[in-house]
Amino acid sequence: MHAQSGPGPAARAYLDLRAAAGKATKADAVLPQLSANYRRVVAGMPSAERDEWFLRFKRFPPTPVTIQAQAVAGDRGALGAVARDAAHVKWSGRIEMVREGGAWKLDDETWSSEHR
Secondary structure: OEOOOOOOHHHHHHHHHHHHHHHOOOHHHOHHHEOHHHHHHHHOOOHHHHHHHHHHHHHOOOOOEEEEEEEEEOOEEEEEEEEEOOOOOEEEEEEEEEEEOOEEEEEEEEEEEOOO
């Protein structure tokens, strides 16, 4: 694993996904940028649940997201990120990326806030 300066391909793919999600109107618009496993889970949701998932996905994490750390080993990547919401609460995220078919896809992400 090695660190890079500037967003690497995995980080760039995540930031592009977040930008696309902000403009999208339906979950189908972001599905191609999710890993096969993640896509299967979302595609398997009942329609109303998938719509709720998508609304949450669009709103969260708050934008802008800043990638602070990135490590890539083979076809897996881990990103460390921060974001601040409207109330200036800082959120820290761990983002798992996977390379499938030569393209980086979102596999999982977890976010937590630092409550004051």
